[in-house]
Structure formats: C-alpha cells, structure tokens
Amino acid sequence: MMYQKLKSCVASVREKVSFQPEVALILGSGLGDFADGIEIADTIEYTQIEGFPVSTVKGHKGRFVFGYVGKTPVVVMQGRVHYYEGYQMQDVVLPTRLMGMLGAKKILLTNAAGGVNETYQPGDFMMITDHITTGVPSPLIGPNIEELGTRFPDMSEVYSLRLQEVIRECAAKCGISLKEGVYVQFTGPNYETPAEVRLARSWGGDAVGMSTACEAMAARHMGMEVCGISCITNLAAGLSKQELNHKEVQETADRVAKSFKELVAELVVRM
Numbered sequence: 001m002m003y004q005k006l007k008s009c010v011a012s013v014r015e016k017v018s019f020q021p022e023v024a025l026i027l028g029s030g031l032g033d034f035a036d037g038i039e040i041a042d043t044i045e046y047t048q049i050e051g052f053p054v055s056t057v058k059g060h061k062g063r064f065v066f067g068y069v070g071k072t073p074v075v076v077m078q079g080r081v082h083y084y085e086g087y088q089m090q091d092v093v094l095p096t097r098l099m100g101m102l103g104a105k106k107i108l109l110t111n112a113a114g115g116v117n118e119t120y121q122p123g124d125f126m127m128i129t130d131h132i133t134t135g136v137p138s139p140l141i142g143p144n145i146e147e148l149g150t151r152f153p154d155m156s157e158v159y160s161l162r163l164q165e166v167i168r169e170c171a172a173k174c175g176i177s178l179k180e181g182v183y184v185q186f187t188g189p190n191y192e193t194p195a196e197v198r199l200a201r202s203w204g205g206d207a208v209g210m211s212t213a214c215e216a217m218a219a220r221h222m223g224m225e226v227c228g229i230s231c232i233t234n235l236a237a238g239l240s241k242q243e244l245n246h247k248e249v250q251e252t253a254d255r256v257a258k259s260f261k262e263l264v265a266e267l268v269v270r271m
Contacts, residue, residue: 002090003145005051010101012050017042019066021075024104028111034261035065035076042066053081053091070269075099084188093139093218100222106271107219109228112249113207114236116200122252126179127167128159128228131213135186139218149221158216163227170266181206185213197236208236
C-alpha cells in the first residue's frame with residue numbers, strides 16, 4: 001500500500017520534472033533559504049504531487065528544488081513534514097524515500113535543535129554522530145517495503161563515518177567551530193520539559209528536536225548514505241531562564257545562515 005503510494009508520487013513528480021539528483025538535502029526551520037541560492041533547474045510544489053503530505057509550519061516553504069551546487073545535481077526539500085502535524089510516521093518519511101527513488105544516493109539532513117549539552121551556545125553547529133528515537137515511533141513499523149530494504153535493518157552506522165570526516169574537513173576549511181553529538185528526537189510540537197531535557201542528557205543526548213532521526217532511519221533502510229547537521233538555535237528547557245519560542249529559533253537560524261550556507265555548499269560538492 002505505502003509502496004504504491006510512493007510509486008504514485010514518483011510518477012507524479014516525473015510527469016513534471018526529469019532532473020536526476022545525486023544528493024538530497026532536507027532544510028530545517030529557518031535554513032530553507034539555501035535552496036534559493038543554488039543554480040535552480042526546476043521546482044515543484046508539494047501541493048502539485050498527488051498524495052504528498054504538505055508542511056504546515058511557518059518558515060517552511062513546501063517545495064522541492066532541483067538544481068546544482070557546483071557541478072553536483074541535488075534535490076532540496078525546502079520545508080519538511082513533521083510527526084506533530086498529525087501525519088503518520090510513514091507519511092513523514094515519504095519525502096525522504098521519494099528523493100531516494102528519484103535517484104539520490106546520499107542525503108544531508110539539517111535541523112534547528114535545542115542544546116542539551118551545557119557547553120553549547122545558540123548559533124553553534126553540531127554534526128550528528130548518532131541519534132535516539134525512543135520518544136517517537138519507528139518509520140519502519142508496519143509491513144516492510146521489501147523493494148526498499150530488509151525487515152530488520154542494521155543501524156550501527158546511521159550517520160556515515162566517511163561523511164562525518166568530510167563535514168569536519170569542510171567546517172575547518174570554512175573556519176567554523178563544529179560540535180559533534182547525539183541528536184534526540186521527541187514528538188513535539190511542545191518544547192521539552194526540563195525533566196525531559198535531563199532525561200535526554202542522561203541518555204547521552206547533546207541536542208533535542210522534532211525531526212531528522214526518523215528520516216535518517218528511513219534513508220538508511222533504503223541504502224542511502226546519511227549525514228546530518230543541527231543548528232543549535234536555543235538552549236533546551238531548564239538550561240536558561242528564557243522562555244522557548246519559535247521566533248527565537250528562526251532569529252538564531254537567520255543570524256548564522258551565511259555560515260550555514262557556506263558549510264553546506266562546501267559539503268555537497270565533496271559528498
């Protein structure tokens with residue numbers, strides 16, 4: 001059933017766009033402007049794709065952008081879909097699987113995240129080395145899509161060690177101080193409580209958010225090479241006296257957007 005839906009979405013895209021991407025990018029809150037600066041070959045609104053879940057979050061444009069970063073053909077998801085919007089987890093990861101089925105072999109996931117590690121500051125970039133998804137259902141629950149991957153996929157290296165090394169080199173070249181850590185996905189849309197943040201820290205988490213890890217799992221299941229970068233836009237609940245709000249997330253993302261674009265552009269070319 002889900003595979004049929006996926007095939008239908010692929011056919012819907014292929015009717016309008018023939019572009020063949022090698023690298024897929026998902027841009028998080030406040031980071032979507034990166035897509036506007038690439039050499040754009042084509043775009044397609046999510047609403048133009050039959051059966052496609054549509055993002056309802058402010059700051060998420062809701063379209064695929066096809067084009068080139070340097071000479072690398074990419075498909076960029078400008079605005080993602082979240083579990084908290086009321087979609088089933090299989091629908092949340094449908095866009096990730098779709099990009100893989102369109103030809104992308106590698107994927108870069110980005111997000112705005114709350115810093116759980118007490119050494120982090122708003123504006124820091126954290127390379128995701130691993131994740132924890134105890135707080136959300138796996139996107140692989142339900143009948144396995146054999147055409148995409150095995151029933152019990154190995155998750156011992158979700159985030160490619162090769163690409164982690166490339167990210168380190170790119171950050172050094174761009175003069176960006178890079179943190180490295182574990183990303184914990186919760187459901188949202190509410191921000192985590194101080195107790196939940198303490199729990200995440202006791203698990204070994206360094207940042208918390210409401211996306212990304214489920215997409216990484218779906219991508220690994222179908223054999224894509226995955227890497228991820230979090231923009232730490234605020235300190236998580238209990239680590240500062242400030243009340244958490246989405247405006248602060250967007251303001252911090254805007255402030256570091258130039259550095260982020262440099263890092264991503266460098267990385268995509270070398271992936």
